[in-house]
Amino acid sequence: MSATDRSAARTAIIAERLLGMYREMTTIRFFEEQVDQLYRGAKMPGLAHLYSGEEAVAVGVCGSLRRDDYITSTHRGHGHCLAKGADVGLMFAELLGREPGYCRGKGGSMHIADHANGNLGANAIVGGSTGIATGAAFSAKRRGTDQVSVCFFGDGALGQGLLYEVMNMASLWMLPVVYVCENNLYNEYTPYLEATAGSILDRPRSFGIEALEVDGQDVLAVFAAAQELVERARRGGGPGFLLCNTYRYHGHHVGDVDRLYYRSKEEEQLWKRERDPITLLRTSILEQGLAGEEVLAAIEEEARATVEHAVAFALEAPFPEPGEVTEDVFA
Amino acid sequence: MSSPSLVAPAGVREITIAQAVNEALAEELRRDETVFVIGEDVAEAGTPFKVLSGLVEEFGPERILDSPISEAGITGLGVGAAMTGLRPVVDIMFGDFLTLVMDQLANQAAKAHYMSGGKLSVPLVLRTTLGATRRSAAQHSQSLQAWIAHVPGLKVVLPSTPYDAKGLLKSAIRDDNPVVFIEDKMDWRVAGEVPPGEYTLPLGVADVKRSGEDVTLVGTSSMVRVCLEAADLLAAEGISAEVVDPRTLSPLDGAALIESARKTGRAIVVDEGHRSYGVTAELAAVIAEGAFHYLDAPVRRLGALDVPVPFSPTLEDETVPTPDLVAATARDLCGRT
Numbered sequence: 001m002s003a004t005d006r007s008a009a010r011t012a013i014i015a016e017r018l019l020g021m022y023r024e025m026t027t028i029r030f031f032e033e034q035v036d037q038l039y040r041g042a043k044m045p046g047l048a049h050l051y052s053g054e055e056a057v058a059v060g061v062c063g064s065l066r067r068d069d070y071i072t073s074t075h076r077g078h079g080h081c082l083a084k085g086a087d088v089g090l091m092f093a094e095l096l097g098r099e100p101g102y103c104r105g106k107g108g109s110m111h112i113a114d115h116a117n118g119n120l121g122a123n124a125i126v127g128g129s130t131g132i133a134t135g136a137a138f139s140a141k142r143r144g145t146d147q148v149s150v151c152f153f154g155d156g157a158l159g160q161g162l163l164y165e166v167m168n169m170a171s172l173w174m175l176p177v178v179y180v181c182e183n184n185l186y187n188e189y190t191p192y193l194e195a196t197a198g199s200i201l202d203r204p205r206s207f208g209i210e211a212l213e214v215d216g217q218d219v220l221a222v223f224a225a226a227q228e229l230v231e232r233a234r235r236g237g238g239p240g241f242l243l244c245n246t247y248r249y250h251g252h253h254v255g256d257v258d259r260l261y262y263r264s265k266e267e268e269q270l271w272k273r274e275r276d277p278i279t280l281l282r283t284s285i286l287e288q289g290l291a292g293e294e295v296l297a298a299i300e301e302e303a304r305a306t307v308e309h310a311v312a313f314a315l316e317a318p319f320p321e322p323g324e325v326t327e328d329v330f331a
Numbered sequence: 332m333s334s335p336s337l338v339a340p341a342g343v344r345e346i347t348i349a350q351a352v353n354e355a356l357a358e359e360l361r362r363d364e365t366v367f368v369i370g371e372d373v374a375e376a377g378t379p380f381k382v383l384s385g386l387v388e389e390f391g392p393e394r395i396l397d398s399p400i401s402e403a404g405i406t407g408l409g410v411g412a413a414m415t416g417l418r419p420v421v422d423i424m425f426g427d428f429l430t431l432v433m434d435q436l437a438n439q440a441a442k443a444h445y446m447s448g449g450k451l452s453v454p455l456v457l458r459t460t461l462g463a464t465r466r467s468a469a470q471h472s473q474s475l476q477a478w479i480a481h482v483p484g485l486k487v488v489l490p491s492t493p494y495d496a497k498g499l500l501k502s503a504i505r506d507d508n509p510v511v512f513i514e515d516k517m518d519w520r521v522a523g524e525v526p527p528g529e530y531t532l533p534l535g536v537a538d539v540k541r542s543g544e545d546v547t548l549v550g551t552s553s554m555v556r557v558c559l560e561a562a563d564l565l566a567a568e569g570i571s572a573e574v575v576d577p578r579t580l581s582p583l584d585g586a587a588l589i590e591s592a593r594k595t596g597r598a599i600v601v602d603e604g605h606r607s608y609g610v611t612a613e614l615a616a617v618i619a620e621g622a623f624h625y626l627d628a629p630v631r632r633l634g635a636l637d638v639p640v641p642f643s644p645t646l647e648d649e650t651v652p653t654p655d656l657v658a659a660t661a662r663d664l665c666g667r668t
Contacts, residue, residue: 070415104448113447120414121447125438131407132439138408139415142367142393149411162434165404172399328449329483331507 015290021063021219022285023299025055025278028079030307031088032250035078035095035109039254043315045097048109051079053249056277057182058083060222061150061242064230070118070136070149072129075110076182076248077122080152085117088306092314105320106328118147127153127160130179134166137177137239148233149177150226156187158196158203167239171207176233178226178240179204182216184248189262204241216244217277220284247271343526349382349519351493352458355500356383356420358529360390363418366504369396369405370422370458378422380519402428406435406457410509413455414443418504423459426513427473432457440509441484455509456500460516461489462553462603463651469639472647474603476551477610479511480580486510486534487580491555493523495578498532506534515553515603535582539591543573546597546661549588549614550576554601554633554652561657570665580610588614589621596627597664601652606634631660 001009032052038044051058054076062071062083073080081091086102094101095109102112113121120136123129133151140147157163158181170177187195204211210229214221222244229240249272251259259268285291346354360366368386370378374397377384387395398405402423409419423432436457443451461474480487486508490496496514503510540555541562550558555576562572575591577584592598598618602610611632618630633652641647662668 072411102448103446103450106448107446111446113443113450115447115450120411121443121451123439125434128407128434128439131404131409131435132411132414134404135408135411135413135419136415137411139412139417142412143365143416162403162407165399165401166407168399169401169404169408328445330486331444331449331452331454 011290018281018285019291019295019299021059022278022281022296023303024059024083025219025281026300026303027088027306028055028058028082029278030304031078031082031091034092034307034311036250036254038096038311044095046108047253047255048078048095049076049253050250051076053271053277054182054184054216054246055079056219056222056281057180057216057244057246058152060219061152061180061226063223064227065118065148065150068118069147070120070133070140071152072120072133072136073112073122073152074129074154075122075124075126076154077110077112077152081112081114081119081122084114084119086112086114086119088310089313092310093317096314096317097319098314098317099320100317104324104328127157127163129153130157130160130163130166134170134175134177137170137175138173140176146234147176148230150230151177151179153179153181155181155183155185155192155196157181158200159187164203167204167207167209170239171209174236174238176236176239178229178233178242180226180242180244182244182246184246186248186252186262188252189256191262200243201241209239209241211241211243213243213245216246217275217280219277219281247275343524345522346493346525347520347522348490348493348496348514349380351497351525352382352500352514353384353386355497355504357386357389359501359504360386360394365416366418366420367394367396368420368422369398369409371398371400371424373397373422379424380516382519383422402431403435406432407439409455409457410435410440410443410453413453414451418454420456420458420504423457425471426459426461426475427470429459429475429478436479436485436509436511437482441482444508445484452507453509454507456503456512457509458512458514461513462515462517463635463640464647465517466642466644466647468642472640474635476513476580476602477604477608480610480613484509485581488512488534489552489578489580490514491518491550491552491576491578493521493525495532495538497525498530499534499578502531502534505531510534513552518553518556521556534579535584537575537577537584537587539573539587540576541572541574543571543595545571545595545665546573546599547591547595548572548574548657548661549598549600549618550574551580551602551610553603557652557654558601558657560654561661564654564658565661568662568667570661570667572661577614583617585617585621588618592618592622592630593625596625598622598626599631599633599657599660599664601633601657603635603651605637606632607637609634628664631664633657633660
């Protein structure tokens with residue numbers, strides 16, 4: 001193979017990888033837009049916490065993982081679940097409380113678990129899954145596998161004591177776990193600076209945990225940092241902590257539409273205009289000449305169609321039989 | 332066969348509840364590589380109560396793991412380990428510290444299987460304690476089994492004899508659900524007969540500890556012995572008391588309680604948790620609903636006084652049901668004063 005051929009092959013691999021990330025991020029964005037529509041159309045029971053604006057974190061981090069690696073997710077978890085390989089149709093079915101859903105309609109938006117893809121569950125207790133992720137890492141190490149466990153959580157979870165209990169143990173026992181903090185600037189309706197003293201990175205570092213900070217809107221930056229920490233953990237180098245600075249486009253949940261008391265419209269528009277992770281990746285792909293507009297447009301169309309078919313499938317899917325209510329209490 | 336007063340048949344040894352717990356753990360650790368113990372001072376110290384002495388010597392510090400003082404953390408770690416192929420036994424030194432693990436136990440362990448539509452399982456055992464009269468005051472003496480038993484998805488085991496403790500703990504470790512195994516810290520030295528070989532006892536089956544005709548005494552954990560002593564007192568007066576031990580609160584063998592109450596026509600329920608909204612309320616309701624037409628009198632309940640457990644012996648001893656109190660209640664119920 002000539003040097004020119006090698007260069008072309010490398011470019012093709014990079015293009016394929018980036019286009020894959022573009023597809024995933026676009027799918028998550030369309031997914032969340034549909035969730036919002038289903039809520040507004042009163043077709044979805046309950047509420048949901050949308051991930052729009054934060055797609056680069058889930059896609060970048062999960063891009064560094066194997067299928068058999070573990071994740072735990074949060075109340076704002078659709079992006080993590082999809083990026084870890086969840087089926088779009090079964091996701092929507094769960095959000096709509098239907099029988100074919102990931103949890104047979106028993107979990108809903110905040111509890112998607114997809115064991116086959118290493119997803120140990122989204123979690124509706126802020127910080128509540130930090131122990132589970134750490135335990136999965138403990139288990140991987142004890143069983144002698146080289147699996148890694150990733151714990152997603154938001155800036156709000158920085159206020160939960162459990163996180164510090166388990167980071168301490170992860171460091172003491174050199175567990176293969178990476179804590180991924182998605183700082184979207186708001187603990188629900190409160191700016192994180194009103195609730196977070198000192199330096200975020202000093203917290204894991206005080207436990208001797210390797211900690212990195214990245215632009216959470218740049219999927220390549222997230223991917224590179226996550227890969228460094230994940231592979232370090234996989235090799236037995238111990239836990240890592242990745243702080244991803246990002247932004248939540250929607251409110252705390254779909255019903256949080258009047259947000260002026262805690263953040264301005266200008267701030268939201270600035271992030272969407274200047275810092276949108278999908279636009280940033282799109283521009284990067286075009287500028288590098290890795291693909292043309294038509295390729296990206298085709299990917300977008302494909303993602304949109306996937307999501308629309310999935311919604312149609314879920315809307316047609318049956319609800320669970322009422323008698324199933326008492327099933328699955330015990331294994 | 333588990334009454335301490337029986338003469339041991341050939342081959343049956345007398346060991347303490349602490350030894351029975353230790354044996355059950357050792358046998359399961361030997362049998363199944365995925366079992367491990369994690370907790371505060373469980374390794375070289377063998378717990379402050381020495382219940383786990385010797386385990387770290389046989390199984391090593393990788394499987395008998397001393398943890399930081401982080402009850403919620405080790406329980407959460409246990410939940411994640413249980414979801415991914417291990418069988419943790421989490422040691423929570425005092426039952427009072429259940430307050431510290433409640434999110435991980437009630438929101439995570441108990442609900443993971445149901446919330447995931449059956450995809451995730453949490454085969455975790457949380458060993459902890461109950462019981463007052465150790466002069467340990469209000470934060471080291473509570474009997475919080477009612478809190479746990481209220482949560483669907485958790486199994487709750489309350490052994491009262493060495494035989495039951497060993498057989499039930501082995502079943503708890505093999506169970507694919509989270510099981511809270513609560514030992515009475517005043518009874519670890521109680522001895523009883525335990526066969527030398529391998530056996531397990533099913534969760535959810537009550538045991539009649541003493542047969543009788545006139546009144547049913549339902550006791551849990553520490554209160555089984557109180558009920559047996561009360562039955563001795565009553566027997567001397569010509570009242571025949573049956574003592575029934577549910578052994579597990581969840582699943583509950585309600586049929587056994589109802590059957591006994593139907594036979595005797597009178598029932599007293601005794602548990603060391605607080606009386607208000609406690610285990611006794613649930614058990615009494617089960618009996619009342621199932622045996623109403625057979626009962627000669629309303630079911631009576633005896634539990635710990637509704638006060639924080641005090642320190643001074645003269646105060647603390649007022650808080651827990653005694654054999655005399657159970658016997659007096661039985662006399663009253665039988666119209667014998």
